[in-house]
Amino acid sequence: MSDSENAFVFKITVIGDGAVGKTSLIKKYTQGSFQKDYIKTLGAQFSKYDEEIDGRLLEHLVLNPETMLSSSFGISLAKQNLCL
Numbered sequence: 160m161s162d163s164e165n166a167f168v169f170k171i172t173v174i175g176d177g178a179v180g181k182t183s184l185i186k187k188y189t190q191g192s193f194q195k196d197y198i199k200t201l202g203a204q205f206s207k208y209d210e211e212i213d214g215r216l217l218e219h220l221v222l223n224p225e226t227m228l229s230s231s232f233g234i235s236l237a238k239q240n241l242c243l
């Protein structure tokens with residue numbers, strides 16, 4: 160079995176109101192670190208995080224669109240994050 164056949168690929172979009180912690184959540188998950196300073200995400204941020212479980216590769220491709228763009232999904236998030 161080749162590597163690509165053995166892999167699971169998850170495409171994740173994180174949306175939510177501004178300054179609720181979307182970027183922080185992604186950074187903690189993908190890099191294990193936390194940044195106290197607030198820097199608004201402009202445009203979109205893409206991250207990739209790989210993990211191996213039981214010999215299987217799990218690839219996480221994470222899209223973090225700017226808040227203004229994510230609000231175009233038309234979902235009221237009541238100051239919470241939502242991972243799709």
Ligand SMILES: Nc1nc2c(ncn2[C@@H]2O[C@H](COP(=O)(O)OP(=O)(O)OP(=O)(O)O)[C@@H](O)[C@H]2O)c(=O)[nH]1
Nearest residue numbers: 177178179180181182183194195196197199200226
């Ligand atoms: N105390 C605390 N602060 C947090 C937590 N998560 C994020 N923050 C802080 O909240 C602020 C905003 O975090 P971001 O992750 O930049 O928020 P965001 O949702 O990506 O914001 P936008 O890019 O503007 O949409 C930052 O100053 C973070 O340090 C948390 O779990 N606890």
Ligand SMILES: [Mg+2]
Nearest residue numbers: 181182199200
């Ligand atoms: Mg952000």
